[in-house]
Structure formats: C-alpha cells, structure tokens
Amino acid sequence: MGLTGERLQAIQSHLTSVPTISFIGGGNMAEAILAGLHASGHPGAKLKYSEPFQQRRDYMESKYPELVGSADSEPVLRGADVVVLAVKPQVLRQVLIDNRSALLQNPNTMIISIAAGITIKDMLKWLNPDQPVNMVRCMPNTPSLLGEGAFGLYATDVVSEQQCQMAENIMRAVAKEVVWVKDESLIDSVTGISGSGPAYFFLIMEAMQNAGMEAGLSAEDAKALTLQTCLGATRMAQTSEDDLATLRRKVTSPKGTTEAAINSMESNQIRDIMKQAVFAALHRGQELSRELGRD
Ligand SMILES: NC(=O)C1=CN([C@@H]2O[C@H](COP(=O)(O)OP(=O)(O)OC[C@H]3O[C@@H](n4cnc5c(N)ncnc54)[C@H](OP(=O)(O)O)[C@@H]3O)[C@@H](O)[C@H]2O)C=CC1
Numbered sequence: 675m676g677l678t679g680e681r682l683q684a685i686q687s688h689l690t691s692v693p694t695i696s697f698i699g700g701g702n703m704a705e706a707i708l709a710g711l712h713a714s715g716h717p718g719a720k721l722k723y724s725e726p727f728q729q730r731r732d733y734m735e736s737k738y739p740e741l742v743g744s745a746d747s748e749p750v751l752r753g754a755d756v757v758v759l760a761v762k763p764q765v766l767r768q769v770l771i772d773n774r775s776a777l778l779q780n781p782n783t784m785i786i787s788i789a790a791g792i793t794i795k796d797m798l799k800w801l802n803p804d805q806p807v808n809m810v811r812c813m814p815n816t817p818s819l820l821g822e823g824a825f826g827l828y829a830t831d832v833v834s835e836q837q838c839q840m841a842e843n844i845m846r847a848v849a850k851e852v853v854w855v856k857d858e859s860l861i862d863s864v865t866g867i868s869g870s871g872p873a874y875f876f877l878i879m880e881a882m883q884n885a886g887m888e889a890g891l892s893a894e895d896a897k898a899l900t901l902q903t904c905l906g907a908t909r910m911a912q913t914s915e916d917d918l919a920t921l922r923r924k925v926t927s928p929k930g931t932t933e934a935a936i937n938s939m940e941s942n943q944i945r946d947i948m949k950q951a952v953f954a955a956l957h958r959g960q961e962l963s964r965e966l967g968r969d
C-alpha cells in the first residue's frame with residue numbers, strides 16, 4: 675500500500691527539518707561520528723564528507739554506501755546546515771583558506787571544529803570573514819561509533835542558544851556525555867581526559883591482558899576477563915551512589931589480594947603517571963595552538 679498524503683507529508687517535513695551535516699575530512703574521527711549519527715537514525719543523504727585520499731574514500735564508500743562522499747569539499751559544502759572540520763590540525767589553515775567562500779556563503783551555517791589545539795581566534799583569522807560566523811569547538815572521542823562518546827563543547831557569544839542546542843542535539847546522538855565549557859582553553863583539558871582518553875584505557879587493558887597471559891591465562895580468556903572487568907567497573911561507577919574511592923575500598927579487603935595490587939600501583943606512582951599523561955595531552959594541545967596558530 676502506498677503512503678497516505680498525511681504520512682508522506684510528515685516524512686517530508688521531518689526530512690527537511692533534519693540538518694545536512696557535512697564533514698571536511700573522512701578519517702577516523704569523522705567515521706566514528708558519521709557512523710554513529712547514521713546508526714542513530716540521521717538519514718544518510720544528509721550526512722556528507724569530503725576525503726581527497728582515494729583509498730580512504732573507497733573504504734568509506736564500501737562501508738557506508740548510504741552516506742554521500744566526495745573527493746572535493748565544494749559539493750558537500752553546498753547546502754550544508756552544519757560543517758564539521760575533521761582534518762588534522764596541521765592542514766586546517768589551508769582547508770579554511772581553500773574553502774573560504776563555500777564556508778561563508780550562508781551566514782546561518784554552523785561550523786564545528788573537532789581539531790585539537792586550534793583556537794576559534796586562529797580559525798577566524800584564516801577564514802577572514804566579513805560577517806559573524808557561528809563557530810563551535812567540539813572535542814569528541816571515537817566511542818561515538820557506538821553512541822558511547824564523551825564530548826566537550828565550546829561556543830563563542832555569536833552562536834545563538836538555538837544553534838548551541840542544535841550542536842548539542844547532534845552530538846548527543848553519538849555521545850552519552852556532552853559538557854559545555856565556559857572557557858575555550860578548557861577544550862584542551864577535555865582533550866586530556868576524554869578526547870585522548872580511549873587510548874589510555876586501551877593501553878591499560880592491553881597491559882592487563884599481557885599480565886594475565888604471563889600469569890598463565892590464554893590470550894582469549896585474559897582479554898575477555900579484562901574487558902568485562904573494565905565494563906563492569908564503569909557500569910558500577912555510573913550507577914552507584916558511592917564515589918570512586920569508596921568503590922575501590924569495597925574491593926580492597928584488609929590484608930587481601932587487592933590491597934597488595936593497589937599498594938604496588940601506589941608505590942609505582944600510578945596517580946602521578948595518570949596526571950602526567952593527562953597534562954602531556956593538554957600541553958600538546960596548547961603547543962599545537964602556538965605552533966600552528968602563528969601563520
Ligand atoms: N582520532 C581521534 O580519536 C580524535 C581526533 N580528533 C581530531 O579530529 C581531527 C581528525 O583526526 P583523525 O580523524 O584522527 O585524523 P585522520 O588523519 O584519520 O583523518 C583526517 C582525514 O582528513 C583528510 N584530509 C586531509 N586534507 C583534507 C582536505 N583538504 N579535505 C578533506 N579531507 C582532508 C585526510 O586525508 P590524508 O590522510 O590523505 O591527509 C584524512 O583522511 C583532528 O584534528 C584531531 O585532532 C579529536 C578527537 C579525537
């Protein structure tokens with residue numbers, strides 16, 4: 675049976691109210707957000723990306739045939755409601771200069787940069803607009819592929835409440851946690867925790883799996899136990915009224931096995947190791963801004 679006029683109208687009106695989101699750059703982070711948005715129900719025809727690297731484009735086209743890919747940015751920028759800058763910080767300046775007129779053609783377009791380190795001030799310097807630009811910085815992370823992202827957002831005063839809400843709604847489709855920061859410099863702090871953070875946990879899980887193997891478990895069992903323990907601990911921490919230190923103490927029987935392990939970690943300065951790692955990422959963000967913002 676065909677669609678009734680009313681149903682057809684409802685679908686058409688939904689489709690026209692759904693923003694067209696165009697990514698410049700179709701790499702790892704773009705893929706995680708694009709795939710997450712599509713899985714959450716965002717129509718593929720309204721998710722576009724430009725990617726000059728043929729091999730990468732072939733991969734994206736075969737894995738996500740419903741999305742709209744292109745070698746050039748110009749066609750994907752035409753008619754975009756939201757543009758996500760998803761290229762490496764090192765090429766962002768050139769991308770903004772090359773796409774200046776397409777990016778500025780519609781004053782209502784919202785430009786969201788996910789690049790680490792590069793400030794809105796520098797992006798505006800390179801865009802050299804003659805009108806206010808709705809510019810947002812977002813620090814996403816790759817678990818957005820599964821709708822499990824943890825994102826930080828920052829917008830300048832130029833961006834309206836309504837536009838901020840739209841940016842948040844888009845990101846909430848792929849992120850369980852979205853925090854707004856009041857000061858742009860805090861995006862570097864978000865990078866240090868959640869932007870780079872998945873890699874810290876992959877490293878810790880890798881080290882736990884290896885230790886389990888050295889202790890006699892098969893690679894498969896060591897990995898399965900590690901992953902489920904990580905997931906179980908996270909779920910407990912998310913649902914419990916206890917704070918993290920209390921949850922830790924509840925596993926740690928006096929003179930027991932956990933105490934022995936925790937004492938070993940404390941004497942190896944685990945807290946310092948984590949603090950130095952987070953600050954190394956944060957400082958690298960600041961350094962990128964100094965290095966690349968000079969031009
Ligand atoms: N990966 C992550 O976990 C996170 C990344 N980010 C940020 O996201 C951004 C992208 O990172 P990531 O996805 O990891 O990097 P990738 O290198 O995987 O992706 C960037 C892609 O952009 C392509 N590209 C280069 N120049 C252009 C151009 N002119 N037009 C369109 N595409 C172009 C690159 O092609 P080619 O390889 O040929 O240069 C590459 O495929 C970075 O700025 C990073 O700071 C933020 C949070 C987390």
Ligand SMILES: O=C(O)[C@@H]1CCC=N1
Pocket residue numbers: 790865869870
């Ligand atoms: O490593 C990077 O620079 C990017 C930004 C945060 C995660 N990946």
